[in-house]
Amino acid sequence: MPNLLQAATSQVGRKILTGLTGIFLVLFIIFHLGGNLAIFGEADAMNRYSLMLHDFGPLLWLARIGLLVVFVIHAWIGISIWFRKRKARPQKYEVYSSKGGPSKQSLSSRSMAFTGVVLLVFVVFHINTFALGDMDTVLIDGREAADVKSLVIDTFQSPVYAFSYAFVMLLLGTHLGHGVWSAFTSLGLTGKKASAMMYTIGGIMAIVLAIGFLFIPLYIYFGGGCEAALIQCA
Amino acid sequence: MSTMTINLKVWRQKNQNAQGSFQDYTLSDVSEHMSFLEMLDVLNEQLIKEDKDPVEFDYDCREGICGSCNMVINGRAHGPKRLTAACQLHMRNYSDGDTIVIEPPRAAAFPVIKDLVVDRSAFDRIIEAGGYVSVKTGAAPEANLIPVEQHTSNVAFDYATCIGCGACVAACPNSSASLFTGAKLAHLNSLPQGQPERKLRTLAMVEQMEKEGFGDCSNYAECEAVCPVGISIAAIAEMRKDYVKASFS
Numbered sequence: 001m002p003n004l005l006q007a008a009t010s011q012v013g014r015k016i017l018t019g020l021t022g023i024f025l026v027l028f029i030i031f032h033l034g035g036n037l038a039i040f041g042e043a044d045a046m047n048r049y050s051l052m053l054h055d056f057g058p059l060l061w062l063a064r065i066g067l068l069v070v071f072v073i074h075a076w077i078g079i080s081i082w083f084r085k086r087k088a089r090p091q092k093y094e095v096y097s098s099k100g101g102p103s104k105q106s107l108s109s110r111s112m113a114f115t116g117v118v119l120l121v122f123v124v125f126h127i128n129t130f131a132l133g134d135m136d137t138v139l140i141d142g143r144e145a146a147d148v149k150s151l152v153i154d155t156f157q158s159p160v161y162a163f164s165y166a167f168v169m170l171l172l173g174t175h176l177g178h179g180v181w182s183a184f185t186s187l188g189l190t191g192k193k194a195s196a197m198m199y200t201i202g203g204i205m206a207i208v209l210a211i212g213f214l215f216i217p218l219y220i221y222f223g224g225g226c227e228a229a230l231i232q233c234a
Numbered sequence: 235m236s237t238m239t240i241n242l243k244v245w246r247q248k249n250q251n252a253q254g255s256f257q258d259y260t261l262s263d264v265s266e267h268m269s270f271l272e273m274l275d276v277l278n279e280q281l282i283k284e285d286k287d288p289v290e291f292d293y294d295c296r297e298g299i300c301g302s303c304n305m306v307i308n309g310r311a312h313g314p315k316r317l318t319a320a321c322q323l324h325m326r327n328y329s330d331g332d333t334i335v336i337e338p339p340r341a342a343a344f345p346v347i348k349d350l351v352v353d354r355s356a357f358d359r360i361i362e363a364g365g366y367v368s369v370k371t372g373a374a375p376e377a378n379l380i381p382v383e384q385h386t387s388n389v390a391f392d393y394a395t396c397i398g399c400g401a402c403v404a405a406c407p408n409s410s411a412s413l414f415t416g417a418k419l420a421h422l423n424s425l426p427q428g429q430p431e432r433k434l435r436t437l438a439m440v441e442q443m444e445k446e447g448f449g450d451c452s453n454y455a456e457c458e459a460v461c462p463v464g465i466s467i468a469a470i471a472e473m474r475k476d477y478v479k480a481s482f483s
Contacts, residue, residue: 007481011412011444012474015451081408081450088342088409088449094243094256095309095335099405101316102467103459110407112452182453188475190468 014077019186021074022179026205028067029172033212039149043234046152047138051145075120082113104199108177108206115175122168129155138234152216153225153233162221166214173210180205237263238330242277244289245337247346250353254346256335266326270313271296271303273325290349298322298462301399305350306337311401311460319399319462339404343411343447354400356446357414363442364435365418367427380426393421395463402457402465408449413457415443416469423476433480440477 007013035053038046053060098105133155135146156162180202181195189195219228226233239262247254261280264273271293278288294300298319305320307313313323328334336350344352382390394417402413419436422428428435451470458467 004481007477010440010477011448011450012440012477013481016474016478081452085408085449088447089340090342091340093306093309093337093340094245095337097309098456099310099314099316099459101459102455104453104455105407109452109454178453185453185467185471186474188471188478190466190471192466 014081015186017073018077018081019183021070021077022183023187024070025074026176026180026183026209029209029213033209036213036216039152039216040230041232043232044138044140044149046149047145047147048140050148051140051143054146071123075116078113078116104178104181106178108174108179109182111174112178115171118168118171119175129161149233153220153231156217156220157225159221162217165217169210169214172213173206176206176209177203237265238325238328238332240264240273240325240328241331241333243333243335244277244349245346246287246289246349247338249348250345264325266324268325269296269321270307270323270325271321290347290351292351293321296321299397301397301462304339304399304401304404306339306404308335311339311404312399312462316459317462317464319397322462339400341400341403341409341448343409344400344403352400354398356448357398357400357411359446360411360415360439360442361418364431364438365422367422367425368431369427382426386424390421390424393417393424393465393469396421396461396465397463399462401460401462403448405456405460406449406451407454407456408452410451410457411443411446411448412451412470412473413461413465413467415439416467416471416473417465419476420469420472423472432476433483436473436476436480440473 008017035046035049038049056063130148130151133151135148135151137144138147139145156165181199184198184202185195189198219230223229223231225231239260242259242261243256244259245254246257259277259280261273261277264276268276271291274289274291281288291305292302294302296303298321301319303320304311307320307323312318312320314327315323338344338346338350338352341352343356344354347353396414396417398414400414403409403411406412419439422435423432453467453470455467458465
């Protein structure tokens, strides 16, 4: 048996890890979108959801650390692939084009490193804005809770925030367009039919998730926050 | 018989250490029935008559079997046609006045020897690392001594058709050799004869592939699109599965 660390850091091991961490991150963002959609629930639904997560206490921290580790592994391998690729072809082609057919070269697949790095930078800003931002407190069932909902609504009144957030979500969709299928392929998905079906499912997931995420800031911005029809404020 | 004028932009490089550059050539009276390599033969004849250095390019069988002729034609390994080696590409795919850019496969692991000829011995070293089965030598054994199911035999044969031309590396945006290594592994690992050395072979060939400086696979599947024998990227998935099995047992 080879050293497991050696296996995980080999060329094949890295790809499998990228796929595994990628699938984990997709599951996370589906979960995250569910939380975001609570903004359209009852007036205190989003803050209740946030309070519920905080009630997990140490478990929440465990989940956060786990998520951070997974994210760092995914980003680290992605960036190292980009550097290796440059080293593996020092002299570029004068002319280069895809042969089409079974090729999965597309805007989505060719921009993985770019969209990935933008998402990495975005996540840092995103955590700073929404997890570490100044929040008022509200009372929920007699308990003090962070007023996440007001922070979200206030933040997206700014066109810079609303539009840059929405733009990054388009890049997220672009990343997932190749990423979802690629993750399953890295984990050993074979078979022409299964692969074609997964490519379609991945594309649909990319579109649904991107629209889901970018709808909220744009709706808040154009709807005027608490004035918007679908948003109830206390 | 219709003939045409073809403009060529060919990569010329004296040796591995020399700085290469593109040279422009014009060929008139190119027959549509010529193969791509015959067209290059005509160019070389012209160059020799002018007392110039002919363009060095690799070929052997000119029947699409050996894989020597891999070159990058207008940005595509083996040219525009799918499932076709450069030697089986014919000039009828081009029109009068076309400009064709011809480059060697570009990868750090495939250094240019001269002009369009690259050193593909990195592939040989991947094979040396484990791309074989150890058998007792002597008289040929009876063919059906080891039963192989029809399906298994078909799958192994599909992967065995890899001719090691290196088009997969040439076309991969990352210069990955995953399709080549995957095909060789999937071929031997699917047969009963390949089982005793399966784990060692998988680990050793993957390690060698990395040592040679090929890039990572990003599932672009461009390799499958350019492969003259149509090997599927399922080979890469098989390699990954075998690698996990070999690493955990």
